Amino acid sequence: MNIKLAVLASAVALAACGKKEEAAPAAETAAPATSAAAPAPAEAMVIKIGHVGPTSGAIAHLGKDNENGARMAIEELNGAGLTIEGKPVQFELLAEDDAADPKQGTAAAQKLVDAKVAGVIGHLNSGTTIPASQIYNDAGIPQISPSATNPTYTRQGYTGVFRVVADDVHLGGTLGKYAVEQLGGKAVAVIDDRTAYGQGVADEFEKGVKAAGGNIVGREFTNDKATDFNAILTTLKAQKPDVVFFGGMDAVAGPMLKQMKQLGIEAKFMGGDGICTSKLPELAGDGMSDEQVYCAEAGGVEGEQKVGMDKFRADFKAKFGEEVQVYAPYVYDAVKVMADAMVKAQSSDPVKYLPALKATEYEGVTGKIAFDEKGDIKNGALTLMTYKGGARTQIAVIR
Missing domain, CATH: 3.40.50.2300 (Response regulator)
Structure with missing residues (x-):
């Protein structure tokens, strides 16, 4: 039936x-x-x-x-x-x-x-x-x-x-290409939370950046329960990144965005579906500005x-x-x-x-x-998103 x-x-x-x-x-x-x-x-x-x-x-x-x-x-x-x-x-x-x-x-x-x-x-x-x-x-x-x-x-x-x-090969690779070709990322920094998801999507993102001709200026890691990122962000700040990619979930990405703002890092912030949630603006508070964050959901219609x-x-x-x-x-x-x-x-x-x-x-x-x-x-699709006025805004669906 x-x-x-x-x-x-x-x-x-x-x-x-x-x-x-x-x-x-x-x-x-x-x-x-x-x-x-x-x-x-x-x-x-x-x-x-x-x-x-x-x-x-x-x-x-x-x-x-x-x-x-x-x-x-x-x-x-x-x-x-x-x-x-x-x-x-x-x-x-x-x-x-x-x-x-x-x-x-x-x-x-x-x-x-x-x-x-x-x-x-x-x-x-x-x-x-x-x-x-x-x-x-x-x-x-x-x-x-x-x-x-x-x-x-x-x-x-x-x-x-x-x-x-869609899996990380498609998701991370697509975001890496987007960082270079659409966001103008000439100097790209990567952080992951050492989980199977976070490290996996960060690895594929890095491959995507390099394939598009971008330059990885730093790779750091944290964990999925961390709340203090000052040491790794200070290290990356010295490299003057245009884009910072985080492989992990929104519960870590939110506080990380706050600390980036406190340190004066004005780079675009990217991540996979783990950060692409309705709750991210609440978790990031005033650390997140319009069209600063770009992410992708592993699906799309x-x-x-x-x-x-x-x-x-x-x-x-x-x-x-x-x-x-x-x-x-x-x-x-x-x-x-x-x-x-x-x-x-x-x-x-x-x-x-x-x-x-x-x-x-x-x-x-x-x-x-x-x-x-x-x-x-x-034929798994991806939906590229950004945030405006505290809400997710769809950019495009990519297959």
């Missing part, structure tokens, strides 16, 4: 009847799973889908954004009247917190395996996604990451790993497709009272893609629905989703 038609039919039927978190400290062990499912109808087939993201710690706002995207998808699926082998289907979301910590991430992965989930959406960070992928692979459970961009994830030879966003994305964002805000940060639409689509494969295969058994998942051709709110032989999205 086509999931979108089923959702529409359900909505029409209802209309005819006239019916109308501040982040907590990172836990040392995985938080208990939380589920999202209405009571299953009698005789219903219950299918468990896992979701993992950092819902505690410095980037809890991103993890909750992801989890909410999954909850929206699960609720819609459960209202769609789907059946498998003639039985009504009830999807149940098992949500785990990995606090962006690899050790906690693998513990969460094992917990979902033990709970016998049929598939997993997550993790958010490359640093947790990659080690967790081995656990899911060993258990034969398909995994779709909505946001992990390190190329290693899909290059391990695992048959059940997928991602619905244009034209008629933008109507669907705009509706998703409006529905999301109406439901949760929050703007979409970055990845919620990709999580939403990933859940729908996995469920669609199960319905097409008429089975939630990973062995039986995995071939349908590999052959996916799905029109989502984030665009067309189809996977190559490694599990990477085909």
